[in-house]
Amino acid sequence: MPEHDPSAYGRHIGPDYDAVTAKLVADTAAAVDCLTELAGGGPVLEMGIGTGRLALPLVARGLAVSGIDGSPDMIAALHAKPGGAAIPVEIGDFSEVRVAGQFALVVLALNTIYALPTQDAQVACFANAAAHLGPGGRFVLDAWVPDPAAFRNGNALRPLAVDDEEVILEAAEIDPVGQHMASVKVRLRNGDVRLYPANHRYAWPAELDLMARLAGLALECRWGGWERQPFTASSERHVSVYQRPVDW
Numbered sequence: 001m002p003e004h005d006p007s008a009y010g011r012h013i014g015p016d017y018d019a020v021t022a023k024l025v026a027d028t029a030a031a032v033d034c035l036t037e038l039a040g041g042g043p044v045l046e047m048g049i050g051t052g053r054l055a056l057p058l059v060a061r062g063l064a065v066s067g068i069d070g071s072p073d074m075i076a077a078l079h080a081k082p083g084g085a086a087i088p089v090e091i092g093d094f095s096e097v098r099v100a101g102q103f104a105l106v107v108l109a110l111n112t113i114y115a116l117p118t119q120d121a122q123v124a125c126f127a128n129a130a131a132h133l134g135p136g137g138r139f140v141l142d143a144w145v146p147d148p149a150a151f152r153n154g155n156a157l158r159p160l161a162v163d164d165e166e167v168i169l170e171a172a173e174i175d176p177v178g179q180h181m182a183s184v185k186v187r188l189r190n191g192d193v194r195l196y197p198a199n200h201r202y203a204w205p206a207e208l209d210l211m212a213r214l215a216g217l218a219l220e221c222r223w224g225g226w227e228r229q230p231f232t233a234s235s236e237r238h239v240s241v242y243q244r245p246v247d248w
Contacts, residue, residue, distance in 0.1 A: 013185075013196040014073035017051055020187065020196070023161045023168060025053075025110065030226040031142070032057040035107060038138055038241065039063055042104025045132050047094035047125070048112035051077040052084050059083060066101075068094040095125035102134035109142040113208070114181075114200040122203060126215040126242075133244040139217055142226070144237045146202045148176050165189065179203065205238055217242040 013020065031054060035044070041063070049055050049067030051074050058065050060083075067089040069075055075091060078084040090097045094108070095116055106129040116122045129139040150156050151174045161168040172183035178201075185196040203211075209219050220243040224235035231238050 011071065011073055014051075014071065014077060016187070016194060016196070017074065017077070018053070020168065020185070021053060021110075023166070027226045028053055028057070031109065032061070034226050034228065034239070035105065035140065036061045036063065038140060039105040042134070042137075043101065044105045044107060045099055045103040047106065047108045047129065048110075048115070049078065049087070049089060050074045052081055052087070054107065054109060055087055056081060056083060059087065066090075066099050066103075068092065068097050068099060070094065093121075095121045095128055098128070099132060101132075102137070103132050104134060104137050106132050106137070106139045108140070111143045111200070113141055113143055114202050115198070117180075117199065117201050119179075119201070119203070119207075122201065122208075123211050123214060126208075126211040126217065130215040130217050130244060135244060136246045137244050138220065139212070139242040139244075141208065141240045141242070142237070143208075143240075144202075145235060146179075146204055147236070148174060160185070205240065208240065212242040217244055 035054065035058060043064040044058055046055050046065060046067045049069045055065045055067060065087055067087060069089060069091060070093055072091055075089050078087065078089070090099055113122060113125065116125055133139065154174050156172045158170055159167065160170055166187070166189040169186040170183055171186065172181055174181045181200040181202055183198050183200065187194040205222065212219060220241045222231045223229060223239045224231040225237060226239055
């Protein structure tokens with residue numbers, strides 16, 4: 001694998017991120033509702049804050065939000081939006097960067113835990129999240145559930161969005177031994193073709209639970225999505241809520 005570059009994804013997709021995400025993510029409002037309730041009025045830290053898909057609506061709900069992100073391009077887009085420049089953001093690797101203060105809620109959404117290239121980096125991310133939490137604080141993770149059976153001979157191609165004006169496909173190859181997946185989203189629109197590559201180190205929920213335990217966090221609840229639907233054997237994604245003990 002190439003050396004990990006936390007800014008690479010933002011460089012590739014930054015100008016188109018909001019448009020692509022709007023096509024592929026339908027539950028942003030439910031996520032904001034859920035996170036607002038979990039924060040309980042306390043301050044929020046979003047790891048991988050990006051262009052502010054969650055952060056700006058949370059601020060509009062009256063919450064104090066800070067962020068960490070590895071991509072200057074994504075943060076520039078955030079700061080260009082109304083109210084975005086007022087959100088404090090540290091640029092760097094969110095598995096390592098420390099933000100001053102304690103938070104009621106740390107959020108890592110939309111599969112971003114998988115952007116970290118190794119198990120060690122993901123373990124460090126959980127420890128970093130825990131270090132930011134006050135007593136009783138929560139770390140919320142939103143990610144897809146790995147499905148190696150969707151690949152044939154290590155490869156997969158699937159449509160993500162299809163309409164009369166635009167098609168978004170994802171081509172991917174998988175290394176099940178290292179739990180790595182390299183993918184490219186292909187956006188076809190009015191004769192224009194754009195590619196958005198990304199690398200992932202995926203993990204199953206049970207592995208993430210162990211990372212949480214190593215960081216001193218306990219699984220409080222797990223849902224099959226932001227609308228708090230039950231998590232079952234057929235769930236394609238999970239929203240997992242880990243809590244720091246009050247007496248820690």
